[in-house]
Amino acid sequence: MCDLRRNPDDGPENDKDGKNTMKLLPTLFAAGLLQLAAFAPAEAGSNxxxxxxxxxxxxxxxxxxxxxxxxxxxxxxxxxxxxxxxxxxxxxxxxxxxxxxxxxxxxxxxxxxxxxxxxxxxxxxxxxxxxxxxxxxxxxSKAVLIVRGDNEEIKGFADLGGKKAAQSLTSNFGKLAEASGAELVGTEGFDQSIQLVLTGRADATINDSLSFLDFKKQKPDANVKIAAEKPDADxxxxxxxxxxxxxxxxxxxxxxxxxxxxxxxxxxxxxxxxxxxx
CATH class of the missing domain: 3.40.190.10 (Periplasmic binding protein-like II)
Structure with missing residues (x-):
């Protein structure tokens, strides 16, 4: 990148009338802008x-x-x-x-x-x-608390204290599970969360009501159920x-x-x- 700092040998004392220095400044400034533009991040599809x-x-x-x-x-x-x-x-x-x-x-x-x-x-x-x-x-959609079909211990969000919840860690559902006192088991999405509940590696998952209904439509015999749901839609x-x-x-x-x-x-x-x- 072009260095716009002046070299001691290029000072006015070495340019008796200062004309050469003044002529060079616009060129140097323009070159610097071009160099900076080259390093600016591209905004593909930004508008x-x-x-x-x-x-x-x-x-x-x-x-x-x-x-x-x-x-x-x-x-x-x-x-x-x-x-x-x-x-x-x-x-x-x-x-x-x-x-x-x-x-x-x-x-x-x-x-x-x-x-x-x-x-x-x-x-x-x-x-x-x-x-x-x-x-x-x-x-x-609504947030629902999903557990195994034979789980009678977890009946509401308040029952998650000390339990393991399978969640995408940065999702709203994950934050809700954590706020309810659950220990989070990180997953990559709904399917993996459900599998951890089915296999007993997690006690529950808070997830999307629509995703659960679709899952049960595809796999009606899956041993999972909704234990509770939030009243307000997201x-x-x-x-x-x-x-x-x-x-x-x-x-x-x-x-x-x-x-x-x-x-x-x-x-x-x-x-x-x-x-x-x-």
């Missing part, structure tokens, strides 16, 4: 115009969180959030490109400009809103970086169109058999 120019909306998602984002028997990425993401991109006039990552680092991918948005049933919280922007809510939204109001407005408009024309209802019925927007 709506760039996304439309590229023809792609880059979406971060887990790919391991059924029925929201997962791989079917053929290996294709499918799920409720995946279909919502494709519909949003379609209404922006671009293609959806999904980039998969583990939950614990998923939102951080926005900071690294790896993608333009995260669609992964991300709960809208005041803490997250301090750093990121959310779309209008597009899905609602809402999730599409999360983007702050400072991109045009993109946020376009996403909200797309979501409104999806609900108005019946597309949302079709996707919702397909995965849950009910309207999950409320």
């Amino acid at each position: 709506l115009n760039e996304i439309k120019s590229a023809g792609v909306l880059k979406i971060g998602t887990e790919g391991t969180y059924a029925p929201f984002t997962f791989h079917d028997a053929s290996g294709a990425l499918v799920g409720f959030d995946v279909e919502i993401g494709r519909e949003v991109a379609k209404r922006l006039g671009v293609e959806a490109e999904f980039l998969e990552g583990k939950w614990d680092g998923l939102i951080a991918g926005l900071d690294a400009n790896r993608y333009d948005a995260v669609i992964n049933q991300v709960g809208i919280t005041e803490e997250r809103k301090k750093k990121y922007d959310f779309s209008e809510p597009y899905i609602a 809402h999730s939204g599409i999360i983007v970086r702050k400072g991109e109001p045009e993109l946020l407005d376009a996403i909200n408009k797309a979501l409104a169109e999806i609900k108005a024309d019946g597309t949302y209802a079709q996707i919702s019925q397909k995965y849950f058999g009910a309207d999950v927007s409320k």
Whole structure:
């Protein structure tokens, strides 16, 4: 990188009229700016115009969180959030490109400009809103306490004190389990959490009511049950970086169109058999 600090030999005392030094300064300054620009982080898809120019909306998602984002028997990425993401991109006039990552680092991918948005049933919280922007809510669910079918000891969240709860460590569910006094057993998502409960390596998991209903639909004989549920619904939204109001407005408009024309209802019925927007 160009060093703009003056060399002692280049001082005015060695440039009798100072003309050479003055002529060099603009050149040196411009060169320095170019060098700094080269090291500035690229902001791929950082606004709506760039996304439309590229023809792609880059979406971060887990790919391991059924029925929201997962791989079917053929290996294709499918799920409720995946279909919502494709519909949003379609209404922006671009293609959806999904980039998969583990939950614990998923939102951080926005900071690294790896993608333009995260669609992964991300709960809208005041803490997250301090750093990121959310779309209008597009899905609602409740936190449920899941235990083995033969577990009669845990009947409510207050019974988690001293128990092991299988959770994604940075999720809202994990924080709720910890606040309830549970010892957390870290997992990569719902499926792994359920398996730890089924095998007795964890006493419980606090997770999403919709994920549980989908799991029981796929495996009705699985030895797990809901012991308790929170009365208030949690809402999730599409999360983007702050400072991109045009993109946020376009996403909200797309979501409104999806609900108005019946597309949302079709996707919702397909995965849950009910309207999950409320």
